[in-house]
Amino acid sequence: MRERAHSLKKSPLFDIINNMEFLFEILKKDDRSKARKGRLRTNHGIVNTPAFMPVGTNATVKAITNEELAEIGAEIILNNTYHLYLRPGTDIIGSFGGTHDFMNWHKPVLTDSGGFQVFSLSSLRKIREDGVEFRSHIDGTKHHFTPEKVIEIQETINSDIMMVLDICPPYPAPREEVEEAVRLSGQWAARALRARVKDNALFAIAQGGVFPDLREKAVTELSEMDFDGLALGGFSVGEPPDAMYESLQRLKDILPAGKPHYLMGIGTPLDILEAVECGIDMFDCVIPTRNGRNGMAFTSSGTLSLGNARHTDEHIPLDTGCSCRVCSSYSRAYIRHLLKAKEILGSRLMSYHNLFFFNSLMSRIRLSIEEGRFMEFKDDFIKCYTGGDNV
Amino acid sequence: MRERAHSLKKSPLFDIINNMEFLFEILKKDDRSKARKGRLRTNHGIVNTPAFMPVGTNATVKAITNEELAEIGAEIILNNTYHLYLRPGTDIIGSFGGTHDFMNWHKPVLTDSGGFQVFSLSSLRKIREDGVEFRSHIDGTKHHFTPEKVIEIQETINSDIMMVLDICPPYPAPREEVEEAVRLSGQWAARALRARVKDNALFAIAQGGVFPDLREKAVTELSEMDFDGLALGGFSVGEPPDAMYESLQRLKDILPAGKPHYLMGIGTPLDILEAVECGIDMFDCVIPTRNGRNGMAFTSSGTLSLGNARHTDEHIPLDTGCSCRVCSSYSRAYIRHLLKAKEILGSRLMSYHNLFFFNSLMSRIRLSIEEGRFMEFKDDFIKCYTGGDNV
Numbered sequence: 001m002r003e004r005a006h007s008l009k010k011s012p013l014f015d016i017i018n019n020m021e022f023l024f025e026i027l028k029k030d031d032r033s034k035a036r037k038g039r040l041r042t043n044h045g046i047v048n049t050p051a052f053m054p055v056g057t058n059a060t061v062k063a064i065t066n067e068e069l070a071e072i073g074a075e076i077i078l079n080n081t082y083h084l085y086l087r088p089g090t091d092i093i094g095s096f097g098g099t100h101d102f103m104n105w106h107k108p109v110l111t112d113s114g115g116f117q118v119f120s121l122s123s124l125r126k127i128r129e130d131g132v133e134f135r136s137h138i139d140g141t142k143h144h145f146t147p148e149k150v151i152e153i154q155e156t157i158n159s160d161i162m163m164v165l166d167i168c169p170p171y172p173a174p175r176e177e178v179e180e181a182v183r184l185s186g187q188w189a190a191r192a193l194r195a196r197v198k199d200n201a202l203f204a205i206a207q208g209g210v211f212p213d214l215r216e217k218a219v220t221e222l223s224e225m226d227f228d229g230l231a232l233g234g235f236s237v238g239e240p241p242d243a244m245y246e247s248l249q250r251l252k253d254i255l256p257a258g259k260p261h262y263l264m265g266i267g268t269p270l271d272i273l274e275a276v277e278c279g280i281d282m283f284d285c286v287i288p289t290r291n292g293r294n295g296m297a298f299t300s301s302g303t304l305s306l307g308n309a310r311h312t313d314e315h316i317p318l319d320t321g322c323s324c325r326v327c328s329s330y331s332r333a334y335i336r337h338l339l340k341a342k343e344i345l346g347s348r349l350m351s352y353h354n355l356f357f358f359n360s361l362m363s364r365i366r367l368s369i370e371e372g373r374f375m376e377f378k379d380d381f382i383k384c385y386t387g388g389d390n391v
Numbered sequence: 392m393r394e395r396a397h398s399l400k401k402s403p404l405f406d407i408i409n410n411m412e413f414l415f416e417i418l419k420k421d422d423r424s425k426a427r428k429g430r431l432r433t434n435h436g437i438v439n440t441p442a443f444m445p446v447g448t449n450a451t452v453k454a455i456t457n458e459e460l461a462e463i464g465a466e467i468i469l470n471n472t473y474h475l476y477l478r479p480g481t482d483i484i485g486s487f488g489g490t491h492d493f494m495n496w497h498k499p500v501l502t503d504s505g506g507f508q509v510f511s512l513s514s515l516r517k518i519r520e521d522g523v524e525f526r527s528h529i530d531g532t533k534h535h536f537t538p539e540k541v542i543e544i545q546e547t548i549n550s551d552i553m554m555v556l557d558i559c560p561p562y563p564a565p566r567e568e569v570e571e572a573v574r575l576s577g578q579w580a581a582r583a584l585r586a587r588v589k590d591n592a593l594f595a596i597a598q599g600g601v602f603p604d605l606r607e608k609a610v611t612e613l614s615e616m617d618f619d620g621l622a623l624g625g626f627s628v629g630e631p632p633d634a635m636y637e638s639l640q641r642l643k644d645i646l647p648a649g650k651p652h653y654l655m656g657i658g659t660p661l662d663i664l665e666a667v668e669c670g671i672d673m674f675d676c677v678i679p680t681r682n683g684r685n686g687m688a689f690t691s692s693g694t695l696s697l698g699n700a701r702h703t704d705e706h707i708p709l710d711t712g713c714s715c716r717v718c719s720s721y722s723r724a725y726i727r728h729l730l731k732a733k734e735i736l737g738s739r740l741m742s743y744h745n746l747f748f749f750n751s752l753m754s755r756i757r758l759s760i761e762e763g764r765f766m767e768f769k770d771d772f773i774k775c776y777t778g779g780d781n782v
Contacts, residue, residue, distance in 0.1 A: 058728070058734055059725070060729055060734045060736040062734065062736075063736065064736070065739070083732075087728065087731060088703070088724065088728040088731070092703065092724055095706070096706065096722075096724075102724070103725060104725070312479070312483065313483050313486055315486070330495055331493075333483055333493075334450070334493055334495070336479075337478065337479040337483070338449070338451055340479070341449040341451075341478060343449055343453065344453055344735055344738060344739070345453075345456065348456070
């Protein structure tokens with residue numbers, strides 16, 4: 001029963017070549033902004049940055065196969081510690097030697113720590129100095145996460161980039177609560193760092209809500225510790241739309257220059273462009289897949305809603321300028337029909353196209369930085385995206 | 392807006408080569424049974440028989456793309472007249488010149504007439520001499536199908552094989568009701584034949600429930616008309632499991648020898664083998680996809696239910712003897728996890744494997760007939776399938 005179903009698919013060389021120390025190289029910096037083009041070297045291969053990481057919470061990017069992810073050009077995906085710990089359970093993934101063999105994805109994986117999910121999904125959570133107690137959103141069973149335990153789980157999942165357990169206060173939250181979250185998250189980060197026994201990379205998460213001084217304190221403190229990268233957490237939790245942009249403008253000069261910067265859970269194409277300008281290297285967000293399943297297609301001239309009756313008999317593809325497999329083969333009329341009939345293929349085609357769009361946006365961002373024209377690219381993209389007749 | 396999104400994918404030669412008259416050729420007959428290996432020539436290419444037709448009710452085989460169907464080896468799929476007439480509507484499909492361009496599947500398509508669906512899905516149906524009035528199961532609107540109208544819709548859908556409108560009584564139904572259904576279905580069949588104006592093939596449907604003489608009457612009458620093929624409808628509607636086998640044994644000698652025989656809505660691998668033995672050439676059934684989505688995998692040693700906890704940590708594929716893409720890449724443990732988490736990828740992988748299994752069964756049946764060893768193959772298959780440790 002322990003025979004590997006897919007052991008034949010991986011060459012032994014694969015592990016040897018890829019099992020290298022985590023490294024972040026900056027290949028090109030933009031003159032007119034903080035944007036930079038770089039490269040992450042992980043245990044399972046290279047990730048070019050700025051990168052968008054498709055979200056595969058339950059060890060699957062919803063509706064999409066790994067072959068399709070590779071075809072789209074995804075170089076790294078997310079898994080979620082909270083979800084995988086609860087189901088199928090760390091022991092099952094451990095029996096496969098980690099998530100790569102479990103889900104048959106042999107490129108880099110980043111695991112979110114579960115901090116955000118404990119606060120957004122589970123009930124009856126109790127934060128204590130040593131960790132957080134919570135009830136499973138699946139079956140109500142009681143569990144306890146500590147910074148150390150979350151590292152142990154992620155080392156079993158064997159993600160290439162692990163995240164520390166953090167406390168993500170809701171919005172709005174009183175200053176005292178956010179201050180306490182920053183204090184305790186900082187202590188937990190230090191404990192997570194000491195708990196690591198394997199060579200998987202580990203990123204810290206700076207919280208601080210919409211309080212500039214708390215954000216700065218968190219970033220400064222965590223930058224001084226020996227993490228492989230720094231993430232900004234707790235954005236897009238309900239705060240006013242401009243609050244994040246203002247925060248990024250304030251933080252851009254104090255982010256640790258030589259380390260990768262990851263903006264968690266963000267965002268729209270416009271968010272990504274603003275954040276890249278402030279030096280962000282990594283993104284993840286469910287909108288290409290979740291919004292896709294709900295009928296929203298991302299195109300170079302803005303989003304379009306397939307629920308809109310005007311698409312009923314349109315023979316053109318989702319995005320006339322897109323070269324993806326979906327846009328080469330299927331009409332808006334057909335995809336709208338699939339979505340109206342709640343057919344799985346509708347979710348598949350929308351998710352595929354949207355992930356292709358996001359990945360293509362990142363490629364174009366990287367190229368524009370490489371060629372020293374990121375700000376022009378950003379302006380042109382926004383002009384087309386917000387001025388398009390789809391909006 | 393009328394530009395074809397996918398016109399580039401079809402060579403003009405494609406239509407010329409394939410636009411040929413419908414033809415059924417019997418290539419080999421089995422000595423020990425009524426089994427025969429044959430070939431259908433349709434407007435969109437060749438179908439080798441005995442054939443299993445994946446069900447694509449809403450112009451999509453649930454969870455599966457056309458590329459995947461081609462990879463699996465499917466040569467023909469089903470669409471449903473009732474569903475497509477109601478949504479997206481005949482005009483939309485007509486604007487694409489038919490379902491092939493609409494759904495981007497350029498191989499043969501058979502459309503069920505909608506008779507069965509009017510009786511199983513819609514409410515307030517009223518059968519009259521000229522046709523049937525019913526309410527849409529989607530929005531309750533009132534509609535009227537006549538034999539002529541259903542041909543017109545199917546000619547717009549441009550399916551390669553059209554089916555006549557028939558009356559499918561429920562089980563159990565009194566003899567008088569079944570007798571009346573056979574009488575009226577016969578009249579409707581004759582009207583459908585006269586209504587056809589294009590060269591799409593047209594099959595009749597013999598009803599008769601579990602009354603041997605009514606079945607024989609229907610088969611005999613319809614065989615004398617100028618149809619391209621004969622279907623047996625109204626099986627698997629709740630009658631005892633052996634009733635269909637008994638019916639097939641009675642009918643096998645009176646089925647029109649030179650025409651293709653289609654057993655509608657059937658069935659399990661065992662049903663298919665029994666029916667091929669009685670001279671059936673074509674099958675369709677939702678079980679590979681529907682049961683797949685519900686966690687049932689078909690394997691050479693029987694079905695297995697991924698819901699069963701014993702698969703929780705099994706690293707082996709669904710079917711250790713299967714060469715499909717799913718069995719080469721994914722473990723039972725992973726697929727079970729996906730199904731438990733209600734992930735779309737679970738439905739995709741199960742549907743793919745099961746369709747591959749059914750298609751592979753049909754290939755092996757055809758080869759066994761070709762090589763004059765169908766009955767041996769049947770016995771061996773059943774022995775393995777029913778004696779396997781999966782059962």
